[in-house]
Each structure stands twice: as structure tokens, then as C-alpha cells.
Amino acid sequence: MLRVHFTPDDVARVRVAAGPDHLWEIANSFQGLFHGADALSFGPWRRLVRPRLGGPADRLLAGLLPGRGYFPDFLTPAAGGHGELTAALDTVLGAPRTALRADLTLLAASPLRRRPLPDLARALADGDPEALRRLGAALSGYHRRALAPYWPQIRAQIDADRAARARAVLAGGTDGLLASFGPVLRWRPPVLEADYPVDREVRLNGRGLVLQPSFFCTRRPITLAFPSPDWTPVLVYPIAHTPGWVSGGAPRATELGALLGRTRAGILEDVVTGRTTGELAARFGISGAAASQHTAVLRRAGLLFSVRRSKYVVHTITPAGLALLEARPWGPA
Secondary structure (H helix, E strand, C coil): CCCEEECCCHCCEEEEECCHHHHHHHHHHHHHHHHHCCCCHHHHHHHHHHHHHHHHHHHHHHHHHHCCCCCCHCCCCCCCCCCCCHHHHHHHCCHHHHHHHHHHHHHCCCCCCCCCCCCCCCHHCCCCCHHHHHHHHHHHHHHHHHHHHHHHHHHHHHHHHHHHHHHHHHHHHHHHHHHCCCCEEECCCCEEEEEECEEEECCCCCCCCEEEECCCCCCCCEEEECCCCCCCCCEEEEECCCHHHHHHHCCCCCHHHHHHHHHHHHHHHHHHEEEHHHHHHHCCCCCCCHHHHHHHHHHHHCCCEEECCCCCEEEEECCCHHHHHHHCCCCCC
């Protein structure tokens, strides 16, 4: 069980991260590549990515990112990987030697580790520049082959989750936000609980909390094993997924024929900032059933995502939808 203890100051300092974190997505996806669950969401991605991997760089990552149990905290620093991948990797490779040594010692002692430590482990623990360069190249190469081709879909689905969280805040403040994560997270003020492989008590003590959505996090949240007391704690949580996301959401010609028209074009433009079905119905003067029908066509064409949160469904645009908006003007309704 994981229990995160809040003070009144912490409740006022909760925020949802601005987008996907390159480093957490690398770690979570690599761990789930060979040992993960949820075949419906990730099976097609695994089948595409596995043949692209192999060689010393990927074996290095396999030794550092076991399928189960602890992996080194320095690979996912709380300072974050939300910006450019290069800057995120610089943060990893700039980790203090004390952190490198401590984290790799913990990895060596992990009872769930099935692979031997990589040959570079000792050199990494010593902060050897060549070993760090090779680690950076391995992380960058994996991201290029396994994540970069799908990054627009990853970002779009995380944006959809963030839109739903924003509505939870508008409806119920921080209490509403924290309650919206159920059943994965359970908000029992002043404690946020989650199922976890070990018993863990996290006391925020006024530092606040960053809630980091992760595309490749599955089943339960994750947090750093030994975060720096100077950093705001980060709790990584899984998001909902749209089946068929690997295809990239490219609209098919048969679907585009059904899409042309002012109402659906207007809906597509309106969901850029996220809308519920009821809001779309009200804004376009149509019934809820008609709004659901229009969004279903847009969703099948890969132009919007729909995320259910409690009693409502939030719709947000996909990268393919944004590209299609740039191809206006639209025909008559």
C-alpha cells in the first residue's frame, strides 16, 4: 500500500504535469515491452517495436530497467523530462556520482532482478564519462525507435487526460481533482492511497505533489524510491487508452467522406480545448444523441479521443485532427 500524506499547504500545491515525460515513458515502456500486461492497448505496439531492438545498447537498458521491481531513480529525475529529449538526457547524465552509486547498489540488491548487472554498471557508478555517453546513446536510440514514431499519439492522449482533470478541478477544486483518479488512487483526506508492491508512507510536508500522467504506466502508480528532499514529490499515474492508437489515427478516405460538413468540422475545431458530449450538444443546438453520433464518426476516423471520467465523456482532438483542420474550407453541412 502507498499512502501519501497531505498537509493543508500540500493540498494548495498539487498540480498535474504539463505533458508526457520522456524519461518516465522510456522507463515504463521498456519495462512493459517484454513483461507488461494490457495486450489490447499495447500488444500491437510491442509486436512492432520488439523486432527493432537488439544489440549492446538495448542489453544495457535491459540490465538497468528490469521487468519487475526497482530501477535506478537517476533514470527518472524529478527535475523532469517534459521539454526536449536532449535536455532530459542531460539531466540524467548529470546525476551526482553519489546518486549513481547509491541507485546502482540498490539495483544490485533488488530481489526481483533476474538479469545480471550490465558490464558498464561499475563504470556508471563511478561517473565515467564514456559509460555515461553510452547510456545516453542507449536511451536516445531506444526513444527514437520505440517512442518517437508514436509521440504525437502519446501526447494527444495525455492531453485528453489533462482536459478531464481540468474539468474535475473546475467542478470540485483539489478535492475533486484527487477524487477523479479513482479507483487507481483513493482520496481519503488527508491521505491519498494506492495499491503498491511494498508498504510506503510519503509525507509531503508542504512540498506539494506533481501528478505525472504516463502513457505506458499500467495498473498502478509509481513514485521514486528515494526522492531528493529538495524536490517536489512526483506520483506517476496510468491514463486511459484509445484502442488502435498505434495506427497513428490516420483518417481513411471512406471516413473522410462522412466527415465533411459544418457541424462535424465545428465540433472538431471546438474539441481542441476539450469538450464534453453535453457541452457540444448545447453549443451546436443538437441533441445529446446527435452529438454522440458525430463524435463517434470523428473518433473512428482517428480525429478525436474520448475519455470517460465519472458521469461524462471528454473529447479532445488528435494530431490527425489538427492536420485536417488546416485543410479547410469545409463543404456545406
